Amino acid sequence: MIHNILKDKPTKLFLGFTAFFVANALIAECIGTKIFSLEKLFGISPFHFSLFGQKDLSVNLTCGVLLWPLEFVMTDIVNEYYGPKAVRRISYTAVILISYAFLMFYLAMEIPPADFWITTKIPQVANMNTAFGAIFGQGMWIILGSLVAFLVSQIVDVTIFHKIKNITGDKKVWLRATGSTLVSQLVDSYIVLFIAFKLGGNWTWQMVIAVGTVNYIYKALVALILTPVIYFVEGRIEKYVGHDVAHKMKLAAMGKESE
Incomplete structure (x- = not known):
């Protein structure tokens, strides 16, 4: 049986996606304890701006945000070729292994x-x-907030992606990929702060909204920048499994019979 699995390219591809997805999520959680200054990263002084009445804000982010955008790119790719059930499977697997x-x-x-x-x-x-x-x-509280935000945002992402795909079919990959990510990242940005620092700390609603907005703007920009990566990966998948197999995978992911 193992030989059949190793010979089947879509199966090997899914195993590879799952391994990278889980490893990337775990690394992001581990390095997420470090906060860095985005301004200093680019060699400029912190901005010190005000937002929603919250003063002296700057773009300070967890190192985890360096890797989390890749998770949503992976989510969209797996959703495209394997469907929402597969995305939920690897998401639940990631949460269980991160908890472990x-x-x-x-x-x-x-x-x-x-x-x-x-x-x-x-x-x-x-x-x-x-x-x-x-x-x-x-x-x-930080661990709980991160895991809940990750799981909820993944469910939101896969749901919106699939709904848009049912409307657009194989066209407009950028729309369903970017659209689903922008909405799911919005959910993720506020849930993690609400649980970790509002319920588990002494942050005010004003601070949660202000910091969450700063984090979301960064994530949204990165999502837009990474959109071409999805097209590149799709091209590599088509080359690896073949155009006909890739087409059948996409149809199956949408719950349709092969044409």
Whole structure:
């Protein structure tokens, strides 16, 4: 049976998509503890602007946003060739494995460290165990907010994508890909902040809306920039599986019989 799986190109492609999707999501969650300045990344001073009455804002983002746009590109591609059921499957798989990973991080933090390991020769790090806990010990509200936002936004993305595809057929890939991503990213941007910092912290609604809007503008711009990537990947898929097979995959993804 394994030989049949390895010989079937659409199956191998789906396994590859699933592996990359889960790995990318897990990496994004792990590096998401670091906040960076987008302005400083481009060598300019922070803007310090006001939005919705919230003063002294700048474009500070979690490093996770560097990878999350790829998740939505992957979502659209899988939806295009395998359908919404496949997207839900890999999304649920990602959530389960990310939860498992954070459980292991928590257990690793609770394991008593060796005495020689605590003392470090790195001048900037006084206590290795404390540093380890600081890196991997994200607040539970942040973890919960991130996972809920990810799952809900994925469901929104796949639903809107499929509805637009039923109307446009194989045409206007950019419309269903970009449109579904723009809506799902809007949902994602506010859910994670609401759960992590409104329910789990002391943020005001004003701050949630202002920071969420800044984050969404960044994500929307990246989504628009990455639109050509979807066309490039689709071209590579057509070349890999063949035009006829790719066409049948798209029809099956829409719940139609092969023509």
